[in-house]
Amino acid sequence: MNAEELLVKRAVSGDDQAFVKIMQLYKEELYKTALAYLKNGDEALEAIQEVTYRAYKSIHQVRDASYVKTWLIRIMINYCNDQLKKNKREVLGEELLQVQEISEDHSGLEIKDAMEDLDDRSREILTLKYFHDLKIKEIAASMQCPEGTVKTWLNKALKALKGRLEEKGGNQSV
Structure with a gap:
C-alpha cells in the first residue's frame, strides 16, 4: 500500500x-x-x-x-x-421556444411529415422530449446513454427538423 x-x-x-x-x-x-x-x-x-x-x-x-x-x-x-443545467435552463427554454415557433409556423401534419424523414433516434428523442414531456435525465435513462449525449442528439434533431420543414415549406423565417 x-x-x-x-x-x-x-x-x-x-x-x-x-x-x-x-x-x-x-x-x-x-x-x-x-x-x-x-x-x-x-x-x-x-x-x-x-x-x-x-x-x-x-x-x-x-x-x-x-x-x-x-x-x-x-x-x-x-x-x-x-451547475451547467442550472445555467442552461434559459437555453433549454429557448430550445422550447424554437419548437413552439416551428409549430406556430407549421401545422401538426407538416411537423409529423417532416419527422418521418428524420432518423429513428432523432424522431425518438423529439417525441420523448416534446410530445411526452420527458426530462433530459429521463430520456438518458431510457436510452441508456449520458445526458450530454442526449442534449447533443436533441440539438441535432431540432436542427434537422427545422431544415426539413424549411425544405418542404420554403419558410426561411424559422
Whole structure:
C-alpha cells in the first residue's frame, strides 16, 4: 500500500488532517476539471469549495483507497453538470421556444411529415422530449446513454427538423 492509499485510509477513518492533504494532492486536477466544464475561474474555485464539502461529508463511503482520485473527479463532474443545467435552463427554454415557433409556423401534419424523414433516434428523442414531456435525465435513462449525449442528439434533431420543414415549406423565417 502506497503513501496516498494510507492517507485515504486515515481520512476515511475520520482523520481531518489526512483529508486536507488528499484535497491538496488533487486540487489542481479538480480545478482543471471544473475549468474545463464551467469555463470560468471564479466558478471553478467555487466548485472546488463545494466538492471539498461534499467529499468531506461522504469520505467514509470510499471503499477502495486507490480510486479516491476518480471518486473526487466524479463528484466534481456531477457538481459541474448540475451547475451547467442550472445555467442552461434559459437555453433549454429557448430550445422550447424554437419548437413552439416551428409549430406556430407549421401545422401538426407538416411537423409529423417532416419527422418521418428524420432518423429513428432523432424522431425518438423529439417525441420523448416534446410530445411526452420527458426530462433530459429521463430520456438518458431510457436510452441508456449520458445526458450530454442526449442534449447533443436533441440539438441535432431540432436542427434537422427545422431544415426539413424549411425544405418542404420554403419558410426561411424559422
